[in-house]
């Protein structure tokens with residue numbers, strides 16, 4: 018795989034989080050992939066509605082040295098006009114409204130008032146905080162959805178509400194992801210965007226709402242994926258919001274990415290147990306913790322690579338920008354994703 022050694026214009030364009038409404042996206046001549054972080058928190062967001070942990074309490078009191086975040090959501094585009102969503106978060110409606118590039122434009126053909134720059138959605142797992150947003154996209158808009166056969170069956174065969182996405186032909190077009198194989202992102206009409214993906218099987222656990230009998234019919238390797246997206250020019254994005262462990266295969270993929278968006282859910286393995294009194298460990302929940310000897314903080318990466326934590330739980334102490342954990346993360350060469358960040362590759 019040939020890769021360019023250096024990123025161009027990859028500083029987060031923080032000012033772009035609130036661009037002027039009504040402006041069409043400015044096309045960058047050399048743009049081959051635009052990556053937009055619409056949401057950077059784990060399930061529940063920050064603050065979480067029923068959480069009174071020190072972080073959430075302090076944020077609500079206006080005393081927190083850190084930022085509120087919506088639930089993890091990434092959007093990518095080959096040209097700044099056609100967009101694909103990585104996941105479909107429960108905050109998707111607000112995230113779309115906060116992002117002018119994702120607003121509909123009046124069209125001269127067809128239904129003049131109905132349009133969306135969003136062409137498709139790539140689902141990495143069947144978690145509610147990764148799929149509920151699909152139901153928010155139900156207004157008969159044609160979309161292409163990529164997911165493993167197992168995730169598609171869970172959503173469409175076991176959850177009657179998802180039939181709202183199949184009311185007319187051509188509304189949702191499902192394309193099965195087979196881990197380990199390369200697929201192109203296409204719009205609902207089948208046109209190739211030029212973005213090529215490959216998915217790695219990362220986790221074998223299905224969400225708790227999936228019945229045991231259903232789980233027995235599913236392939237365990239289709240439960241949770243990590244995604245590599247490659248642009249026409251060979252630039253690579255790795256999106257890995259749920260990583261249970263790091264092995265050599267994963268390491269090779271991570272090293273090849275120009276931008277790495279990685280599981281930043283928990284700082285420590287016993288974080289929820291200490292803060293909530295009872296819960297599972299990070300490892301039991303399928304997330305490698307950031308700290309500890311085997312944690313992700315020690316991932317070296319390459320010099321040209323940007324390493325960014327995303328899917329950050331509201332209990333994570335690194336959210337506090339004056340705390341020691343935040344300093345430790347930054348010193349180790351990692352960044353902590355914020356809603357609205359954008360990168361051009």
Ligand SMILES: [Zn+2]
Pocket residue numbers: 064065068069070071072073074331332
């Ligand atoms: Zn909290």
